[in-house]
Amino acid sequence: MRREAGLMMPIRVGSQADSGKKGETDYFPAVQLDAVQSAAQEQFGKQSHRYGKGHILQNVDDVVAAASQMRLPAVADVLDVATGAGHTGLYFAGLGHRVTLADNAQPMLDRATEAAAERGLKVTTCQHAAEKFPYADASFDLVSSRVAPHHFSSPPDFIHEVARVLRPGGYFLLIDGSVRDDEPEAEAWLHQVEKLRDPSHNRLLSPRAWSQLCMDAGLGVQSAELKTFKQPDLEWYFETANTPPDNRVAVRKLIETASENVKRCYQLGVEEGKIVWWWPRLTLIARR
Numbered sequence: 001m002r003r004e005a006g007l008m009m010p011i012r013v014g015s016q017a018d019s020g021k022k023g024e025t026d027y028f029p030a031v032q033l034d035a036v037q038s039a040a041q042e043q044f045g046k047q048s049h050r051y052g053k054g055h056i057l058q059n060v061d062d063v064v065a066a067a068s069q070m071r072l073p074a075v076a077d078v079l080d081v082a083t084g085a086g087h088t089g090l091y092f093a094g095l096g097h098r099v100t101l102a103d104n105a106q107p108m109l110d111r112a113t114e115a116a117a118e119r120g121l122k123v124t125t126c127q128h129a130a131e132k133f134p135y136a137d138a139s140f141d142l143v144s145s146r147v148a149p150h151h152f153s154s155p156p157d158f159i160h161e162v163a164r165v166l167r168p169g170g171y172f173l174l175i176d177g178s179v180r181d182d183e184p185e186a187e188a189w190l191h192q193v194e195k196l197r198d199p200s201h202n203r204l205l206s207p208r209a210w211s212q213l214c215m216d217a218g219l220g221v222q223s224a225e226l227k228t229f230k231q232p233d234l235e236w237y238f239e240t241a242n243t244p245p246d247n248r249v250a251v252r253k254l255i256e257t258a259s260e261n262v263k264r265c266y267q268l269g270v271e272e273g274k275i276v277w278w279w280p281r282l283t284l285i286a287r288r
């Protein structure tokens with residue numbers, strides 16, 4: 001796998017049988033990764049072991065709540081983009097749907113494949129970037145992407161691809177860190193913090209921005225809801241991203257010097273000696 005910016009990455013497809021053996025089944029033409037995609041691929045390729053069991057993303061209550069608002073076919077074709085360790089896609093596979101897990105980082109797909117095998121779930125994996133899909137038009141009933149789109153280099157390209165591969169009536173589920181509409185100072189603060197913590201972070205978009213992208217691509221927004229989600233421990237937050245020491249110092253400084261408005265927006269505080277805050281997380285459901 002090539003990781004440097006601008007180099008070509010072959011798209012690999014694998015299938016995960018009940019036996020747990022992964023078989024490479026197909027190759028698509030190589031695509032060129034841009035610098036943002038390459039940075040995320042490298043970052044997550046190194047950190048894949050941290051995203052499985054015990055990671056807060058293993059709790060899929062947010063996905064369960066969103067799924068209850070969608071009426072999928074009994075056996076739906078589901079694509080989970082930037083699947084990471086697979087928590088979201090495997091939830092849908094556990095419901096009996098035909099699931100493709102896609103990610104830019106092959107080590108993440110390997111972790112997801114292991115998790116599927118442990119749970120006796122059959123899934124397909126496909127390594128590709130979120131901004132260009134190797135699938136035919138109108139081939140999925142649901143495309144999901146959770147806690148990943150803030151890494152994507154081109155949200156408009158991503159949404160365009162989502163709209164293209166959805167069947168008429170198909171659902172798009174986006175769950176991601178977000179920022180409140182019309183809070184530019186708080187947005188800039190969180191962006192700085194996230195970028196220092198993980199330089200492969202690209203941009204958090206507000207509910208209005210995501211909704212507009214969906215509408216531009218011809219998707220109708222069914223709901224877009226911001227909820228806050230506890231960031232329980234600054235040290236854990238650094239560890240999962242392997243944040244460099246100097247960047248940790250810079251984040252602590254940003255926390256110490258945060259304005260009253262930023263403190264209010266994120267409920268910045270200390271609990272039992274740990275720095276905590278509350279991230280806004282957006283759940284957006286749209287339909288083609």
Ligand SMILES: C[S@@+](CC[C@H](N)C(=O)[O-])C[C@H]1O[C@@H](n2cnc3c(N)ncnc32)[C@H](O)[C@@H]1O
Pocket residue numbers: 037040041044045051057058081082083084085086087088089102103104105108128129130131145146147148151152153
């Ligand atoms: C936090 S993890 C995703 C968590 C997962 N969706 C879940 O529900 O548990 C972020 C993932 O996004 C992937 N990623 C980041 N940028 C990407 C891109 N442009 N294309 C495809 N995958 C990308 C990373 O490789 C990583 O596996």
